[in-house]
Amino acid sequence: MINQPTSHHIPPQTWNRPIGLGWEKPYTVRYSSNLDDGPWHGMPLGGFGAGCIGRSSRGDFNLWHLDGGEHIFRNLPACQFSVFEEVNGKTQAYALCTEPPEDESLSAWNWYPASSNTQKTGTYHALYPRSWFVYENVFKAQLSCEQFSPVWANNYQETSYPIAVFEWIAHNPTDEPITLSILFTWQNTIGWFTNALKQPKVQVRDDGSPVYEYQPRWGNSVGNYNHLVEDFHRVGCLMSRLSASEDVREGEGQMAIATITNPAVEVYYHTCWNTAGTGEEVWRYFAQDGTLLDEESEHPATEGRQIGVALAVKFTIRPGKTRKIPFLLSWDLPITEFESGVCYYRRYTDFFGRNGKNAWSMIRTAMKHSDLWLDNIKAWQNPILNRQDLPSWFKMALFNELYLLTDGGTLWSAADENNPKGQFAVLECIDYRWYESLDVRLYGSFGLLLLWPELDKSVLLAFARAISKGDKTPRIIGYNQAEAIRKATGATPHDLGAPNEHPWEKTNYTSYQDCNLWKDLPCDFVLQVYRDFLLTGGEDYEFLQDSWLAIVETLDYLKNFDKDQDGIPENSGAPDQTFDDWKLQGVSAYCGGLWLAALEAAIEIGKCLQKTEFATNFSPSISETISTYESWLEQAKPIYKNLWNGQYFQLDSESGSDVVMADQLCGQFYVKLLELEDIVSPEKTISALQTIYQSCFQNFYQGQLGAANGVRKNGEPVNPNDTHPLEVWTGINFGLAAFLIQMGMREEGFNLAEVVVKQVYENGLQFRTPEAITASGTFRASHYLRAMAIWAIYYQCRE
Numbered sequence: 001m002i003n004q005p006t007s008h009h010i011p012p013q014t015w016n017r018p019i020g021l022g023w024e025k026p027y028t029v030r031y032s033s034n035l036d037d038g039p040w041h042g043m044p045l046g047g048f049g050a051g052c053i054g055r056s057s058r059g060d061f062n063l064w065h066l067d068g069g070e071h072i073f074r075n076l077p078a079c080q081f082s083v084f085e086e087v088n089g090k091t092q093a094y095a096l097c098t099e100p101p102e103d104e105s106l107s108a109w110n111w112y113p114a115s116s117n118t119q120k121t122g123t124y125h126a127l128y129p130r131s132w133f134v135y136e137n138v139f140k141a142q143l144s145c146e147q148f149s150p151v152w153a154n155n156y157q158e159t160s161y162p163i164a165v166f167e168w169i170a171h172n173p174t175d176e177p178i179t180l181s182i183l184f185t186w187q188n189t190i191g192w193f194t195n196a197l198k199q200p201k202v203q204v205r206d207d208g209s210p211v212y213e214y215q216p217r218w219g220n221s222v223g224n225y226n227h228l229v230e231d232f233h234r235v236g237c238l239m240s241r242l243s244a245s246e247d248v249r250e251g252e253g254q255m256a257i258a259t260i261t262n263p264a265v266e267v268y269y270h271t272c273w274n275t276a277g278t279g280e281e282v283w284r285y286f287a288q289d290g291t292l293l294d295e296e297s298e299h300p301a302t303e304g305r306q307i308g309v310a311l312a313v314k315f316t317i318r319p320g321k322t323r324k325i326p327f328l329l330s331w332d333l334p335i336t337e338f339e340s341g342v343c344y345y346r347r348y349t350d351f352f353g354r355n356g357k358n359a360w361s362m363i364r365t366a367m368k369h370s371d372l373w374l375d376n377i378k379a380w381q382n383p384i385l386n387r388q389d390l391p392s393w394f395k396m397a398l399f400n401e402l403y404l405l406t407d408g409g410t411l412w413s414a415a416d417e418n419n420p421k422g423q424f425a426v427l428e429c430i431d432y433r434w435y436e437s438l439d440v441r442l443y444g445s446f447g448l449l450l451l452w453p454e455l456d457k458s459v460l461l462a463f464a465r466a467i468s469k470g471d472k473t474p475r476i477i478g479y480n481q482a483e484a485i486r487k488a489t490g491a492t493p494h495d496l497g498a499p500n501e502h503p504w505e506k507t508n509y510t511s512y513q514d515c516n517l518w519k520d521l522p523c524d525f526v527l528q529v530y531r532d533f534l535l536t537g538g539e540d541y542e543f544l545q546d547s548w549l550a551i552v553e554t555l556d557y558l559k560n561f562d563k564d565q566d567g568i569p570e571n572s573g574a575p576d577q578t579f580d581d582w583k584l585q586g587v588s589a590y591c592g593g594l595w596l597a598a599l600e601a602a603i604e605i606g607k608c609l610q611k612t613e614f615a616t617n618f619s620p621s622i623s624e625t626i627s628t629y630e631s632w633l634e635q636a637k638p639i640y641k642n643l644w645n646g647q648y649f650q651l652d653s654e655s656g657s658d659v660v661m662a663d664q665l666c667g668q669f670y671v672k673l674l675e676l677e678d679i680v681s682p683e684k685t686i687s688a689l690q691t692i693y694q695s696c697f698q699n700f701y702q703g704q705l706g707a708a709n710g711v712r713k714n715g716e717p718v719n720p721n722d723t724h725p726l727e728v729w730t731g732i733n734f735g736l737a738a739f740l741i742q743m744g745m746r747e748e749g750f751n752l753a754e755v756v757v758k759q760v761y762e763n764g765l766q767f768r769t770p771e772a773i774t775a776s777g778t779f780r781a782s783h784y785l786r787a788m789a790i791w792a793i794y795y796q797c798r799e
Helices: 280-287 360-387 392-407 438-443 448-449 455-468 522-536 541-559 589-610 622-641 664-672 682-698 730-742 746-761 785-796
Strands: 015-018 052-055 059-067 080-087 090-095 122-127 130-137 143-149 163-171 178-187 201-204 210-212 224-231 234-241 253-261 266-274 307-317 322-332 335-337 343-345 471-478 483-488 778-780
Touching: 015 392, 059 080, 080 280, 090 280, 122 392, 163 178, 163 224, 163 307, 163 360, 163 664, 178 322, 210 682, 224 266, 224 307, 224 360, 234 266, 234 307, 234 360, 253 307, 253 335, 253 360, 266 280, 307 322, 307 589, 322 360, 343 778, 392 448, 392 746, 438 448, 438 522, 438 730, 448 483, 448 522, 448 785, 455 522, 455 541, 483 541, 483 682, 522 541, 522 589, 522 664, 541 589, 541 622, 589 664, 664 730, 682 730, 682 746, 730 746, 730 785
Parallel strands: none
Antiparallel strands: 015 122, 052 059, 080 090, 080 178, 122 130, 130 143, 143 163, 163 322, 178 307, 201 210, 224 234, 234 253, 253 322, 266 307, 335 343, 471 483
């Protein structure tokens, strides 16, 4: 036997929690209309756009995002690892979840004891895309399991794979041989993950946002069947479903579990056991001696029957020795369907085919390459983990906040002629279920940009294509019950659509506000285009060319809101920007600054294009457009400076508010990020940031919560009944922290970010980071896109 490490090398920067230990007072949801699944969330497994499965720190597989854009959170007890141990004739066996099934199924099974405040039974660790279970004080053997999917930066192939690798390490620290058996069971859920409602009804919730009905075919297993696969040194169970059609439909395909055989282990199987029963047909033999009866049946499930598969690997470890045991899970559900008949193949099908029969091919690939995949993940993560100038809590959150790229209802379509790496999209959140909200991704897209820049560009090109399109469909606006058209020609859309329609093609799904009136969206688009160009080397002129006409059209559209023709569009007195419950009137610090920044960026984009062969392709000419933007910019600058009150920039020019807005200088943050001319002098920027830090952060609940969006200088609310001003937005806070660091206020930036990270990761919000938290221990809008703004902090600290 080869000498091996006695346990996994787990980086010290993980988020960790005793296995099965609950939370005394986790954050709860602020509004009943919002999602609150409770704190039992763990790192998701699966590639981008392939669907994902989450497993919590109590050991249960409980999050099922296998239907593109849809959310199911419930424990499926038959999907589980279990361990049998025999030492000196004494045996014990546990299913490694601390939560027995609520429906009393699998009653024959013995469930793992949970940790308490005084006794740990193990520790769960997570550092996306890797997580670990380390089992303690129950077994004589030292047992740990590392689980991961092949996700790493700048990889556009394996990162899409629907594969999870589980590597077990078992070590014998005693003076006697230990016999172990590790059991992997899984339920056949093929056919479950599609909406049974073909024309789901759309309703408007009490918060004014649209939501549509989703009813998965959960438990509908008629026609599901399993079979054994033995393939050289590989053995596994394949789960499929009978279909009357040759064409694969959404929810159809295969799943597989597998392990490796060798002379030092015994492998046992059961291909068709009743997952809704007592589980005795599996547990009786496994708990007795770690075996199964090698029962094989390919009979399809009939009405009311649920079936699962089981693989057990049994082995004996001599004293002082160690053994590695791999298990693998794959799923091949190649199609995502949106509105009826609108179907896309997933990105991984570019590499594994589209017939829904490739789960075993994935298993073979994983067995061949999983060690290399893990090396690639470490090679990406270690340079950051090894930096001594970055605190451990920051490294932990930096990687773990990327969970959303797997779990955020993510779409990643197969490549085509116009999209050589496919089209990509992440939901704003599970509550606000529409894709890539542009105002949110102004901060929230930094992770995608810095690690998978081609995907970020694909999102912006989808926005570019959408700007010239109009949709005059009337609808009622939730905020004020006014009627408005869905999408004005020339307006930058708020989002790229929703899973129940046709994402990328049918935009502006949200109807809480009339986003055609928003003053930040066109600016957000222009700034992100130039940002992606500049931060990826400044050479992708084709990207700029493909975006230019949309930039010109949407800035012209926004200029129409400059009612007094002073060069700067005014806010209308409605919530017409990302803080969509917060009224701004006249020229505002937030939107006005973004306007100036966008003009500067557009001018630079035009100058870049003038140096290329694309320069003569446009009408009006690029020179004319640049001249126009320069005149607007010079006219607008003094107007914007009038908002300065000696310490910070006033909220706006007409409301008379004395509020200190945390994100008042987002435009200045962006011009400095993009190496453009300051729109605010360094002295005023520092003064404003110091005021924000003191007022919104330190004076607001003694600096224990994070920075509120907007309060008076003493930290008190302008109106105690305000919503958005008194919330702490995780993504805005990370963006503000990046801004502080950008301006040399590194200690303040990390102080702010640390408080927010602790709020999330110490209060049961891990792997469901919300948009907003409040002083009363509530949150709003979990699984939120903007929180990946933590990567903006990393960019400011890059070496």
